[in-house]
Amino acid sequence: MFTLEVMTEKDTRELQEEIRNLAKEKNAVILAHYYQRPEVQDIADFIGDSLELSRKASQTDADIIVFCGVRFMCETAKIVNPNKKVLHPNPESGCPMADMITAKDVLKLKEQHPDGEVVAYVNTSxxxxxxxxxxxxSANAVKIVQKLQSKKIIFIPDQALGNWVKRHVPDKEFVIWQGFCPPHFEFTAKEVQKLKNMxxxxxVAVHPECHPKVIQMADFVGSTSQxxxxxxxxxxxxxxxITEVGLKYTLMKRNPHKEYIFPESMNYCGSVYCCTMKAITLPKVYETxxxxxxxxxxxxxxxxxxxxPIMRMLELS
Ligand code: SF4
Structure with missing residues (x-):
């Protein structure tokens, strides 16, 4: 049994090799989100954001999918592959934003706005x-909402992304649920200004889950892959x-000749850091x-x- 606390670099390399051998033996594909730990990203067959990983999950011919991400991502992989075995290395690892709305809440919204179309960010149960x-x-929300026939959009659960989409689709009426992503939304404009001064x-590149005041300061707003x-x-x-610090690893690999400055904030685990994404560890992937x-x-x-709704998104995006 490997535990994170006692792992040396050599242990890490050996464990990575064992995981890769197991994946081959069992015809398993390992998918990892960009916000995963670097050592977990290194054992993945595919690394991507939510949209890229949903696509990969829908196209794979592996018998087993090991999904290194939070719960809603694993559920999406299962929904598009009901006959495959989808394994989640840490079932405790959920998304706080996804937990901010229930099916009952959505049914109530539909009752209140019978002429509205419910647009769900993929970060939902x-x-x-x-x-x-x-x-x-976040990569396709604006384009998809622009294509919808309905004049009224019920956008759930992320208020930041909902407001970003609303800004780009001014001809529609929006009802926006007040959920948010704690790591992104709690990062303040004051802290961005501090970085700009330095x-x-x-x-400045910003994820649309950030607060509107932070978005206002951006030179570029886009999804993780954008x-x-x-x-x-x-x-x-x-x-x-201004997005989850796990992305730094991919940026450095793609283009090491630039400097990527990620914020250090005191308001959530020390930076824009998603604790639940980081709750997937190599030993957990191995045991799973x-x-x-x-x-x-x-x-x-x-x-x-x-x-x-997932297939409709994949067709339209
Ligand atoms: S970064 Fe935010 S939206 Fe993504 S999993 Fe973590 S809490 Fe959820």
């Missing part, structure tokens, strides 16, 4: 997706990146895959209903 009309990610030549493209290819030598533990199980009717 399977039960919430099952009562929604279409899913979106690095006046830097461009930020990667911008930060690694823009003219500036330095980029201040070796013993085929923590299988994601969802009721059939929920899978059936939740699949519709």
């Amino acid at each position: 399977a039960e919430v997706k099952a009562v929604s009309d279409i899913c979106v990610t 690095y006046p030549d830097a461009k 930020i990667i493209n911008y930060a690694t290819t823009c003219d500036a030598k330095r980029v201040i990146v 895959l070796k013993n085929e533990l923590n299988e994601v199980v969802l009721p059939e009717d929920i899978i059936e209903k939740a699949k519709r």
Whole structure:
């Protein structure tokens, strides 16, 4: 049994090798979100943001999917692959924003706004997706909402992304749920200004889950994968990146000739840091895959209903 506390670099390398061998033996694919720990990203077959990983999950021919991400991501993989075994290395690892709305809340909103179409950020539980009309990610939300026929949009659960979309789709009426992502939303404009003062030549790239006042200060606003493209290819030598600190690892690998400045904040675990994403560790991935533990199980009717808004998103994006 490996534990994180006693792992040396050599232990890490050996464990990574064992995980890769197991994955080959069992015909398993390992998917990891960009916010995962670097040593976990290094064992993944695919690293991506929510949209890229949903696509990969829907296309894989592996027998087992090991999903290194938070619970709603594993559920999405199961919904698009109901006959495959989806394993979650840490079932405790959920998304606080996804937990800010329930299916009951959505049904109530629908009752209050019968002419509205429910647009669910993919960061929602399977039960919430099952009562929604279409899913979106931060990469495709604006484009998808622009394409919808409905004049009234019920946007759940992220207020920051909802307001960002509203700004870009002024011809529609919006009802926006007041959920938020603690690591992104609690980062303040004052802290961004401090960084801008320290690095006046830097461009600022911001995730749309950030507070509107932080978004206002950005040179670029986009999803995780859009930020990667911008930060690694823009003219500036330095980029201040306001999103989860795990992304720094990918940026350095893609273009090590630039400087990426990530904020240090006192308001959530020391920086824009998602504690639940980091709750997936190499030893947990190893135990989960070796013993085929923590299988994601969802009721059939929920899978059936939740699949519709996800597939609709994949078709439209
Ligand atoms: S970064 Fe925010 S939205 Fe993403 S999993 Fe963590 S809490 Fe949820």
